[in-house]
Amino acid sequence: MNYNKFEDQISDWIENSMDIKQRKEFEKFLSENPEYLSKVESIKDVMNMMKDAPSLKTSEDFTKRLNEKIASLKSEKKPMGILGFSKRNFAFLTLSVLGILLLSGYLLQPSFSSYSIVDEETIDNNIDKEEIDKESNEINDIDILNDVNGSFVTDKD
Amino acid sequence: MSQNLQIQLTGSLTMKDDFKLSDEKLIALFQSGDINAYNELVERYKERLFNFVLRYFNNKEQAEDVVQDTLIKLYTHASYYKNVAKFSTWIFTIAKNNALTELRKNKRKRTESLWTEDGNPLDINSKEQSLDQKTHNEFAINQLNKFLDEIPENFRMAVVLRDFQELSYDEISKILEIPIGTIKSRINRGRIQLAEKMKHFKEQK
Numbered sequence: 001m002n003y004n005k006f007e008d009q010i011s012d013w014i015e016n017s018m019d020i021k022q023r024k025e026f027e028k029f030l031s032e033n034p035e036y037l038s039k040v041e042s043i044k045d046v047m048n049m050m051k052d053a054p055s056l057k058t059s060e061d062f063t064k065r066l067n068e069k070i071a072s073l074k075s076e077k078k079p080m081g082i083l084g085f086s087k088r089n090f091a092f093l094t095l096s097v098l099g100i101l102l103l104s105g106y107l108l109q110p111s112f113s114s115y116s117i118v119d120e121e122t123i124d125n126n127i128d129k130e131e132i133d134k135e136s137n138e139i140n141d142i143d144i145l146n147d148v149n150g151s152f153v154t155d156k157d
Numbered sequence: 158m159s160q161n162l163q164i165q166l167t168g169s170l171t172m173k174d175d176f177k178l179s180d181e182k183l184i185a186l187f188q189s190g191d192i193n194a195y196n197e198l199v200e201r202y203k204e205r206l207f208n209f210v211l212r213y214f215n216n217k218e219q220a221e222d223v224v225q226d227t228l229i230k231l232y233t234h235a236s237y238y239k240n241v242a243k244f245s246t247w248i249f250t251i252a253k254n255n256a257l258t259e260l261r262k263n264k265r266k267r268t269e270s271l272w273t274e275d276g277n278p279l280d281i282n283s284k285e286q287s288l289d290q291k292t293h294n295e296f297a298i299n300q301l302n303k304f305l306d307e308i309p310e311n312f313r314m315a316v317v318l319r320d321f322q323e324l325s326y327d328e329i330s331k332i333l334e335i336p337i338g339t340i341k342s343r344i345n346r347g348r349i350q351l352a353e354k355m356k357h358f359k360e361q362k
Binding site: 069 | 200207233294297301316321352
């Protein structure tokens with residue numbers, strides 16, 4: 001063991017945190033170099049002094065001031081507005097709900113999906129057109145049946 | 158021990174050491190709303206934290222402010238504590254972080270000393286006392302405190318946590334966020350420097 005290693009291990013030796021082999025090596029070095037014993041002793045003294053040193057006290061009103069700070073923190077807490085929401089959030093939420101309700105009401109009304117606003121004449125024209133289309137479709141069906149069966153099919157059939 | 162009985166015990170701060178609840182039990186009680194548990198933690202830690210933080214500032218008022226901020230954080234952020242680390246490690250870490258933030262903010266690092274040139278504490282009572290009135294031991298401790306201010310900060314904080322606060326190497330490693338081997342080395346170096354200064358001082362006297 002050299003001096004540097006000895007110095008590195010002083011605290012370990014004082015605190016008894018060495019394994020047996022290290023301890024024996026350390027103590028052998030000390031017995032061979034008794035001049036270093038005083039160094040170990042002085043470190044021990046310093047450690048004991050720090051351990052026994054009285055701690056500095058906080059001010060007498062320390063706890064009182066702490067409690068005052070905590071109390072003011074509590075009073076600073078803003079009360080929650082309406083139904084547990086802040087006023088700003090509540091207004092936003094209300095507007096959102098109203099918006100959704102209006103939009104859904106508009107989308108779900110029956111006239112929206114089938115018709116737009118039209119006058120009665122247009123509706124009548126549309127009905128006539130539908131009837132004409134229906135009749136022409138029926139005639140087409142009869143022609144197709146004639147082609148398939150090779151015989152004449154009347155309305156009576 | 159039932160939960161109710163524990164709450165009753167925390168209400169009394171005069172209980173015997175044998176029946177003292179652990180810090181971890183107290184913070185658990187505080188987390189469930191027992192304000193007496195918080196008060197007990199304040200009593201247990203205010204001076205320990207003060208003596209620790211003081212080593213960063215060497216200014217009593219600033220150190221008290223930092224400790225108060227730490228204890229307020231304990232009040233407002235108690236739910237952040239999880240029972241995986243020791244309470245002391247958690248609270249000392251908060252105190253250290255607060256102290257470092259304050260130091261960065263003010264850039265008034267160690268401008269004043271709590272100790273006079275003679276190594277006496279800088280307060281009214283001690284100024285009025287003559288050296289003759291002091292015991293040799295008191296004088297030596299005051300001198301040691303002064304020397305402690307003179308060693309490098311990274312050595313000083315590790316030594317303070319180990320030898321004044323009597324925390325384990327593992328706890329110190331977690332608080333200072335430094336590997337345990339480095340902590341051991343810094344503590345050893347710090348002690349050696351202090352011992353040398355004390356030896357030199359005694360020889361001069």
